[in-house]
Amino acid sequence: MPSPEYNKAEIVRRTGHTLSTISSLIDGHDIISFDVFGTLLARYALSAADVYGYLEKKFDVTGFCSARRKAERLARRRFGSDEAPEVSLEEIYDVLSVLFPGHGVKPEDELLAEEKFSYADSVIGLILEIARQKGKRVIGLSDSYLSKTQAARLLETNGIELDEQYASCDHRRDGLGKFNGRIFSFMIKEERTAPHRILHFGADLVADVENALACGILAVHVKPLPDCLRQGDIPFSNAGIGEATLTTNLIRGHIAARLPHVDPEEADLYAYGFNMGGPLLLGFCNYISQRANQDGVDQILLSQRAGYVVEQAIDILQLPVPQVSVLELTGFSREELLEAPATDHAQLSDEINSRLDQDQSIAIVDVDWDLTVFNVFEKLINGRAHGYFLGTKTGTSASERASGYLFGGPMTADYEATIMQCTELVELLFSRPTSGVSKLRPVTGELTPADGNVISAMQIRNLAMQTVQRGALDFLRLVHSRVDALDAQELVHYNQLCFSRLISAPTNREYSAFEGVPHFLCPDRGIWRNIGHFWNADGNSNQTLADLQNIHLQQLRNYDLLLPDALKRLSLRDDIDQMDWRRTMFRHPTKISYWNSIRRYLRRKN
């Protein structure tokens, strides 16, 4: 759950005003109105088309998504007009029944899907709560094909209560909408109030802000969550990477819903866990479940290392898997398993076999890039185990029973080569706190034993692992009820792309998140160095200049995105030198940024 500080920070970021400013604005008005779709309610997806994509998958009707979009366009032409383009969901489905006969999806199915994907925006929820506490009348305005009743159902599902709601769909014949501003005049009349007594919050710069202002209503623009995701400085978001598919859009929609990097109480490693670890863990657990059911496995044995987080993930996702247990072989370390002489194998074998039911089909689950543990284990239990691993390197000698999630398919050689350069980033997610893992390739320098600070280093690494794993598990908690919308192949490709991008071209902020995390090269001898010492150190430093230039450009772009249009227009005015900020302030007292910008400009110029 986001911290209270997160919501406060988000209010500033998304409205351009502090919580206290918003609170005082609310104080000065009797009615607080909110745009419903995109402001009060958001989707765990990037667009409405993703909901149609989900319906296409759920009902197995290829082409439904594009037909649904086309049907809406046609319905607006048939039932609407330029003056009144709004239509109802039923009218859209009426056209759809001709456009795509026999599709089998009903308007009710779409509403249920919308319920599944919608959530109450916590930042707006906080503003709404403040308005309620101050005893203000709270109203919703929607410009959509959903009627008041349908919108109310979605609001209710998400625990949002409003005193009144006005839906353009219900007034479509009269052409009332936010798009033309006429619903604001209607609302003023219905509420029997003066425009200046209403404060409106909305996501659309024209429909919600310009049109409300034109009616004399004070309007505050709220940056929509998917737009926040497009800002370039978000660590581990991988925005714009790969093809936009339903799966990638849903993952990004969930990242947008949380935006963990904004939370002042969370480290960037949490964002790594949430944004990247979560999708990887989700894909891997789905893979385990699918393979286990396909192979008729009776029991899944999770390695002591990966089992820690995988067991929790399977539990959160409630995946259909056979009996799961963690293989805790007290007294047998990973090294002992690998290095045990042949004479000890019999003893080990007896010990392991005594814990397993001989008639059961077993699957071992581990990270195990080179399958060394699996190969030994298979011998110990007489070759009757399946092996499901996060990634198995190409060319690794293993039985056909072993398979890897990340590198299993064709065209994965490049991803494999890149990801194998720094598997430690992945292992932070899958390791059990207290264990050390060595998989990094040293780039420069000699390895030296640590000087008695091994325990401290281990503690730091454990903290990093816990943060990453907490982020990943939080992602799973958020996504678990929509897992059926994801495509396994698309997800594995997304994970490949994201991790190879991170390892080969991290941003400075991403690199900084890891560089100080200790990495144990030889746990038994306590040899460790920080990840930054090994991870693409030269490559990263070579990129610094270019990165700085890119960051500067990105900052300019972000600045452009953040800056309200009014300020942009102000900066282009020829007569800005002649403007008097005091007069502007008296004329527009609430446009603080506006008159303050003029003041700042004049002060700096003089």
Next chain:
Amino acid sequence: MNNSNKDPLQIFVPYVNEKMATDFFQKNSNLSGQSIHLIDNRERAAGLPQIYNEIIEKRLEEDAWLFFVHEDFEVQGELFSTENLAKEAVYGTFGVKMDGHEPNAFGQHRCSEKNGLKVLSVGLPVTALTWVETLDCVAVLLHTQLLRDRPGLRFDENLTFDLYAEDLCINAQENFGIPVLVVPLEFQHYSKGFVTDRYWRGIKYLGDKYPDVGVPGSCSFIGGKATELEKHFVYDIPANTKKRRDREVKTAR
């Protein structure tokens, strides 16, 4: 959805090649029992949209399916049934829609020279009604009720032999919100010709007529936004290719 039940199907074939029209329609066993109207256009040489509009005006008060087809269109399989077709749609046998940035043609058929040689298979197969953005002029199916309720939905007589079906489809979708669909039918189109200057004049005309539209047609993008679509995809149909080669040869000379 308003279905047609058992309204009769009337097939209209304006022709200049009598043998072709007779062989492909009157003597076609796949069309036996169908009401076929061969319209001699040799002397009159009227534009097809004009002929079609005249037929529409004449038949407007009937409840019937009007199937406008070219003389070089041969049905080679069982004719579709109109029984469950919705009246409020425009139908054809070959059409195009976008898939991402690329146009996809639906309604697989054989396309050959006038003499039946050099046969190419064109389009993706359809087994059920498939929506598209535009239809090819070779065959257009409309119900009279659709036309009766919408007097503005007619063929544009400024277009004589090309692009009038595309125009009708754009008009139907943009102004009336009417879907455009391809019906499954096995057929051969004996018309592997060139894209003529008349076609490009028609494209310019439609660009001016629909400045805010960009849709794929059988041979090029259509509408005022066509150039935007051409940034991502350039048509390379055999007709265009041949013409381009001819031009290159001419330029080389």
